Amino acid sequence: xxxxxxxxAILTVMISTASVYNLKQATYDLEEKKRxxxxxxxxxxxxxxxxxxxxxxxxxxxxxxRLSRRHLVLDxxxxxxxxxxxxxxxxxxxxxMATLPVDNFQLLLPRQKPNPSxxxxxxxxxxxTPDVRLASYAKSAExxxxxxxxxxxxxxxxxxxxxxxxxxx
Amino acid sequence: MKPIDLRVxxxxxxxxxxxxxxxxxxxxxxxxxxxxxxxxxxxxxxxxATNTDYPGSSGKNTVLMARADIVDRNGVVLAxxxxxxxxxxxxxxxxxxxxxxxxxxxxLPNLKRENVLENLQSSRRHVWIKRKLTPKQxxxxxxxxxxxxxxxxxxxxxxxxxxxxxxxxxxxxxxxxPSAGVELYFDEHLSNPLRSEEPLELSIDIRLQHMLNxxxxxxxxxxxxxxxxxxxxxxxxxxxLALSSLPDFDPNEYVEPDDPSRFNQILQGVYELGxxxxxxxVALGLDTKTVDLSSxxxxxxxxxxxxxxxxxxxxxxxxxxxxEIYVYSSNIGTLKxxxxxxxxxxxxxxxxxxxxxxxxxxxxxxxxxxxPSQWGPTELVTTSYGxxxxxxxxxxxxxxxxMVNGGxxxxxxxxxxxxxxxxxxxxGSVDNQVISPETSETMRNLMHLVVEYGTGKSAKVDGYVIGxxxxxxxxxxxxxxxxxxxxxxxxxxxxxxxxxxxxxAMLDEPQGIKETLYMASGGWTxxxxxxxxxxxxxxxxxxxxxxxxxxxxxxxxLVSGTE
Numbered sequence: 001x002x003x004x005x006x007x008x009a010i011l012t013v014m015i016s017t018a019s020v021y022n023l024k025q026a027t028y029d030l031e032e033k034k035r036x037x038x039x040x041x042x043x044x045x046x047x048x049x050x051x052x053x054x055x056x057x058x059x060x061x062x063x064x065x066r067l068s069r070r071h072l073v074l075d076x077x078x079x080x081x082x083x084x085x086x087x088x089x090x091x092x093x094x095x096x097m098a099t100l101p102v103d104n105f106q107l108l109l110p111r112q113k114p115n116p117s118x119x120x121x122x123x124x125x126x127x128x129t130p131d132v133r134l135a136s137y138a139k140s141a142e143x144x145x146x147x148x149x150x151x152x153x154x155x156x157x158x159x160x161x162x163x164x165x166x167x168x169x
Numbered sequence: 170m171k172p173i174d175l176r177v178x179x180x181x182x183x184x185x186x187x188x189x190x191x192x193x194x195x196x197x198x199x200x201x202x203x204x205x206x207x208x209x210x211x212x213x214x215x216x217x218a219t220n221t222d223y224p225g226s227s228g229k230n231t232v233l234m235a236r237a238d239i240v241d242r243n244g245v246v247l248a249x250x251x252x253x254x255x256x257x258x259x260x261x262x263x264x265x266x267x268x269x270x271x272x273x274x275x276x277l278p279n280l281k282r283e284n285v286l287e288n289l290q291s292s293r294r295h296v297w298i299k300r301k302l303t304p305k306q307x308x309x310x311x312x313x314x315x316x317x318x319x320x321x322x323x324x325x326x327x328x329x330x331x332x333x334x335x336x337x338x339x340x341x342x343x344x345x346x347p348s349a350g351v352e353l354y355f356d357e358h359l360s361n362p363l364r365s366e367e368p369l370e371l372s373i374d375i376r377l378q379h380m381l382n383x384x385x386x387x388x389x390x391x392x393x394x395x396x397x398x399x400x401x402x403x404x405x406x407x408x409x410l411a412l413s414s415l416p417d418f419d420p421n422e423y424v425e426p427d428d429p430s431r432f433n434q435i436l437q438g439v440y441e442l443g444x445x446x447x448x449x450x451v452a453l454g455l456d457t458k459t460v461d462l463s464s465x466x467x468x469x470x471x472x473x474x475x476x477x478x479x480x481x482x483x484x485x486x487x488x489x490x491x492x493e494i495y496v497y498s499s500n501i502g503t504l505k506x507x508x509x510x511x512x513x514x515x516x517x518x519x520x521x522x523x524x525x526x527x528x529x530x531x532x533x534x535x536x537x538x539x540x541p542s543q544w545g546p547t548e549l550v551t552t553s554y555g556x557x558x559x560x561x562x563x564x565x566x567x568x569x570x571x572m573v574n575g576g577x578x579x580x581x582x583x584x585x586x587x588x589x590x591x592x593x594x595x596x597g598s599v600d601n602q603v604i605s606p607e608t609s610e611t612m613r614n615l616m617h618l619v620v621e622y623g624t625g626k627s628a629k630v631d632g633y634v635i636g637x638x639x640x641x642x643x644x645x646x647x648x649x650x651x652x653x654x655x656x657x658x659x660x661x662x663x664x665x666x667x668x669x670x671x672x673x674a675m676l677d678e679p680q681g682i683k684e685t686l687y688m689a690s691g692g693w694t695x696x697x698x699x700x701x702x703x704x705x706x707x708x709x710x711x712x713x714x715x716x717x718x719x720x721x722x723x724x725x726x727l728v729s730g731t732e
Contacts, residue, residue, distance in 0.1 A: 052246050053249045062333075081708065083713060
């Protein structure tokens with residue numbers, strides 16, 4: 001009996017010693033990591049500050065003006081390039097919008113979104129000129145998009161109509 | 170294995186028994202101890218494992234930045250603190266000072282080689298070579314790989330825009346102690362280590378500031394003026410969007426506190442601003458119903474007031490109605506109007522406009538208005554057209570803002586107002602109402618007339634409807650006036666049908682040139698400046714051009730070719 005007990009006690013001592021050591025080591029490692037991260041954050045913040053100051057310095061209006069005058073064919077915007085109202089663009093009396101704003105309809109059924117798979121096919125057929133490059137997205141972003149689309153499709157037509165009516169109220 | 174049974178008989182049995190008992194007791198104590206330990210371990214390992222909230226993990230680092238940033242209304246950094254290394258040397262560790270001095274000179278070209286060499290051969294243990302290096306210079310020095318060169322960090326205040334916003338920001342000294350501007354006024358915020366992450370947001374828009382500064386520079390040069398100043402104010406909130414005063418200084422460099430370039434003409438300088446004040450007199454006349462638009466005064470003969478004879482600069486030599494008095498900037502008409510208003514009402518009105526006290530701008534150096542020591546009939550007359558009373562240009566700008574924005578006086582501020590503050594302004598208390606909204610509407614139309622037909626014609630901008638008033642004040646000097654030296658100013662409101670911005674510009678002692686027929690008055694010098702500025706800032710602020718509508722009270726003005 002006493003031997004079993006002694007054996008158990010020794011085992012307990014060993015296990016607890018090991019776990020204490022382990023715990024201590026883990027904590028130490030974490031502390032170390034934390035200190036590293038903290039100093040990294042400090043460094044990064046410092047770098048961000050330097051970069052912000054540099055950005056402000058490089059985007060001084062005076063410098064941008066000089067650069068744009070030298071490198072761009074564009075000139076400063078003139079006020080006649082701005083339009084306050086559609087009527088100002090034509091000499092005809094008053095202009096009516098060709099399509100009425102959506103809000104004028106009591107109930108408007110949402111249209112099915114074009115299927116992404118057919119979309120892709122069409123896209124492939126289009127000839128891409130060498131000058132134009134398609135922007136490449138990160139894979140994760142693409143995945144998210146797909147999930148989002150799936151979610152949209154899962155909603156039944158009835159639900160979407162309900163949602164639309166809900167919007168009007 | 171068979172347990173061996175040891176048996177001790179006799180007297181020894183008792184001793185054995187005691188020993189065994191002690192052993193059991195000891196073991197019990199140890200077991201208990203280890204059990205507690207084990208339980209504690211398990212509880213730490215299992216139940217508190219997720220608790221990672223040790224001090225510093227939520228960590229704002231307060232050691233990093235000693236002084237908070239200053240940003241403009243769009244978040245562009247105007248002032249920030251950077252760690253800048255200073256280069257020192259331990260001469261005992263240097264083997265070849267001659268060679269090293271050449272290398273250092275190559276990296277830091279504005280040092281003198283003799284001085285560097287002297288430092289490198291010094292007998293002291295540590296000598297400074299240069300304080301506050303740029304990161305690039307530090308990199309280059311590090312690349313030399315010389316163990317005798319040591320860096321130590323120091324904080325330096327950096328103003329990326331140089332002299333552009335100098336008069337608003339002020340500057341700091343060697344140990345980052347503020348010496349002027351908002352740096353000094355908001356030192357409590359800026360130097361508070363707990364708020365070092367929280368930038369001070371100014372109402373300044375750096376883009377407008379640049380335009381204002383550029384136009385002022387151009388016109389100061391064109392008219393060989395001694396200086397110039399300008400301010401752009403939000404007409405409805407009182408925010409100062411741009412404020413410039415020439416000459417200016419670079420806050421990155423040390424400038425003597427009493428250097429003339431430190432003088433802020435818009436906030437600090439007090440001037441007799443001249444005809445801009447007619448806006449106040451006419452507005453008061455209309456608001457108190459002393460006159461209406463169709464009444465007027467005879468301005469055909471100069472008037473004698475005390476020892477002065479008062480002429481009109483743009484004399485029409487006939488009877489003028491109120492719009493004409495304002496549009497042609499008639500001194501005679503204005504002073505007769507002021508006489509009808511009376512001293513008491515004029516004084517009370519000026520007081521309400523804040524002309525008797527310092528402006529609220531958040532800078533300690535703001536100028537105190539110089540008021541006439543007594544307010545008799547002479548002062549009544551002269552102050553009505555802006556002489557005999559000296560105020561800062563900001564006084565005039567915020568006063569005119571109140572004349573056109575519906576009659577509410579909003580104190581000018583250098584701090585960005587957030588949405589809730591702007592809301593509380595528009596919902597507005599009554600106590601800052603200085604004139605009625607109807608009078609304000611009339612004043613807008615009169616100011617528009619000045620630009621269309623009167624003295625401010627050269628401020629006209631195609632596509633925009635703007636209003637304004639010129640001012641040409643003869644500079645006072647030593648008790649008298651120097652007839653030649655003037656301060657020409659133009660205060661403008663734009664767009665006039667729905668005022669959003671007040672633009673003020675002034676030139677100190679401009680000299681007439683050939684193109685202006687050797688005239689240096691406000692209409693010839695400051696008005697085109699403001700016109701140019703509005704032409705440039707309008708599209709930036711997204712203000713769509715307005716078609717010219719029928720101009721109110723146009724028919725009341727008799728336009729003649731003489732100007």
